Amino acid sequence: MSRIFTIVRGHVRTWFRSRSTIFWTLLFPILLIVLFGAIFGNGNTKFDLYVQNQDLVTSAPTPTQASLGYVNALNQTGAFNLHMVAAETANPLAYVRDDAQLNNRGQRLVIIPVGFQNNLTATGKADIRLYLDQSDQASGPLSGVVSAVSSQYAARFSNSTASVSVQQVPIIAHSTRYIDFFIPGVIGMTLLTSGIFGAVETNGRYRDLKIIKKLATTPLSKIEWILGMVGYQMFLAAISITVILLFGRVVFGVTATIDIYTVALVVAAALLFPGIGMVLANFVKEADGAEAAANAITFPMMFLAGTFWPTDTMPTVLKVIAQYLPLTYINNGLRDAMIYLEPAQALTNTVIALGLAAFFIIVGSVLMSWKEE
């Protein structure tokens, strides 16, 4: 019996001292429950919706009663987080594009045009314009809710004789499917995992095996070692992107564009994620501990940064977190460049990704111990 106890105790001690097994057996399931619960659990998800009310009282810069009532009707559905665009904004679409990008929101805009109240009062008919990104997974339900609100509001306004029609305006010419959305996400995820785990595995395990110590006694410099690692990541990225895109093309007919932004984003990812891995490997010296730390970072980032679903469909708190995740900018940038063909947005994401890449690769390089301490 004592032998059995000794064996059990040995296993328990081994488990307890290995951070990676603790992660996989305890933290990862909890993490998944928390994440999926937060995303799909309580149906609290609201859609971001920009509204520009151009229908003002002529004597004062205040909205007309009818337009204000319509905005209130939208708000009362509880389905939207309304973001008001000032009436005097000359190019509301451009404003929404920039603000939505900045705040990681969907580009959806309702414009209540000048004359909304007058038309409704005089003719019983008024229009509002709904600008939607057709690739937006939320566009279908969102359009339905806006139409329903418009009908109900018109009915309330004049005892069912009036109507408010919704003119839907697509703001991206080509339509996209979920698979189009997903392919760049898979590329982003691959760059993330191969970059972080590659750096952690190489630096952690090679340190344990004294390979790094041996290399440090040769003329090889630390920066050469890091560059070699980054080059390897770029090779991996090229191979994996080729395979993913070919598969997407052959099986799902996905057509993706490879342009300068795509290349820049891949270069950024090949610097950024190994940089994060090197920072981790520095703080967690043992190879298995560093691997657990890499798991703890990559998995939440993978789920929260819009790899599998649009970040816009997530609760507000997770959207805020997504804004601080480097993968968000890689994913968004790759989609802008490869699928949506939005060079301006791709540029913004590329610049942010390159900035983060420079930061992490420099910090990782400085922190990485090459000699003994």
Next chain:
Amino acid sequence: MTLPNGSPAAGSDGIVEVNNLSKKYGDKVAVNGISFRLSKGEVFAFLGPNGAGKTTTVEILECLRAPSGGQAKVLDYDVSKRSDQAEIRKRIGVLPQDFNAIDRLTVRENIDYFGSMYDHHLDPDQLIELVDLKDKRDSQFKTLSGGLKQRVGLAVALVNDPSVVFLDEPTTGLDPRARRDVWSIIEQLKHQGKTVFLTTHYMEEAEYLADTVSIIDHGQIVASGTPGELIDSYGGKKTLVIREGGEDGLKYLPSEISKPVVKNAGDIHIPLNNGELTNILIAIGQTPLGNKEIEVNRPTLDDVFLNLTGRRVSEEGEVA
């Protein structure tokens, strides 16, 4: 020979020169004011138990750690100067303690991999021949036994044709045969005129391989010299052993000899003073002891370490 505190021997040509070297980790003193010097073509063994300061010292010489005090030069380059460190790295060969090459590369690929870190390196096949791994040339490192892996490590350490080779515990954990194989390679290096700096806790290894031994304990050198000099000075007396002589055999021994002791399965151990051996052999020749197996054991570096520190070093390198 140098005596405690390791003052350098005179007249050597200084491939490695260490003067009053110290290293502290916080309040802990790992190396405490040691001095020694290696000559060209010499095999130098830095002998001591685990934690004595061997690896810290060798890693300072390999430019992996910065010293806290004192001075160390390798091939006349100062290990503390950044510009000199680059020159040292080009010229030294290193086998770190517990080194493993890259698992999924073959023997040849590994040698080539590390060789590529240098501007000039030897042909991997030449080194494969030296370490007798021709049959395993294309085998992945992970498939090799411990002894063969260590031979790959030696080949990797020699890949840049170094002037001085640092081998940190090269035979730790190996079985006796694999250990002998490594010794054989080190002997070949010696014949090639390489200077070898060897750290070990195996007394037998130091005695077999080294021209000079420095014994380090608690960060200080307690004695230096050739193995013979150390044994003569600190090893104590030779011992005459009469196998299975038994308690009864004691009565046949001359009364004037040092006090004999009966050990193990009745073996008689007699510490020998100068000139006593012949007298004892004559005295017991016509007695029943004359038919027993007789041997003379000379003291070893184990005895030297015991006499200097009051402790023995176990197979694992721990002091007891």
